[in-house]
Amino acid sequence: MSAKKNNAKPTEKELEILHVLWQKGHCSVKEVHQEMGGDASNGYTTILKFLQIMFEKNIVSRQKSGKLHLYKAIATKENTKQQMVDKIIDTVFEGSASQLVMSALGNNKSSKEELNAIRKYLDELEEGEK
């Protein structure tokens, strides 16, 4: 029997916490807690518990530093984003990435610059495909 796999999608709260970890790198529980708004939003032990659970689930790693634990996200933000995008494509867009793209651009007014960046990206994709 081996360590648990890391293919589960994070829950909402886990994702919030991951965001802090992605942004700040190694974090103590306290840092995460504060970054998330302190006791106004979540009790300290709530965050602690989550980090412990996420550690067990292999979503974060940790290391001792003095008497406290420093936590760190295992999956990169990019991987996680990719997973979530893949899933939504699969679940809601019948497997069609372009449908998602149109939906993404349709509502949110993207700037000309962004649209051009996308064009450029399309070019690159087709280049590489030849």
Next chain:
Amino acid sequence: MSAKKNNAKPTEKELEILHVLWQKGHCSVKEVHQEMGGDASNGYTTILKFLQIMFEKNIVSRQKSGKLHLYKAIATKENTKQQMVDKIIDTVFEGSASQLVMSALGNNKSSKEELNAIRKYLDELEEGEK
């Protein structure tokens, strides 16, 4: 007291059910149940219960037809997709739609046709923006 609002995001199971309803229009519980794989996947009463809950949450409407209820999604697939996309942009992509777009295209090999469709769509967007 009024009817409940319809701004909650559907849960996973609810989304599965919505898919059937979007695809088939009006459905009896039985139809939804069968479409979702019959008893192998979910008990009949499980689906029934979900449809009842979704009715209370104002996610679906229903009407009597003979002795059975026919259920129908209230939100369109498009609206729901849009909501989900907006949310993921907000939650994971720092509000940048184009980031999502690139992520969507990066992994999943989209066909040339799809890429072209996206180009066309970009053109339309910029047209309309003038």
Next chain:
DNA sequence: AACCACTTACGAAATTTTTCGTACAAATAA
């Protein structure tokens, strides 16, 4: 009427996610 097939309604159990109180451990100050 009594029976049967079919469908809905209700309520509770099971599971998962989220929250938090309390106990314990280690280091430090008095």
Next chain:
DNA sequence: TTATTTGTACGAAAAATTTCGTAAGTGGTT
């Protein structure tokens, strides 16, 4: 040493989601 501070661990409660057993209603047949 005793108290205080700071952090972790544990376990249980609360809330939300999912599952399903069982009762009850409806309409059609005999």
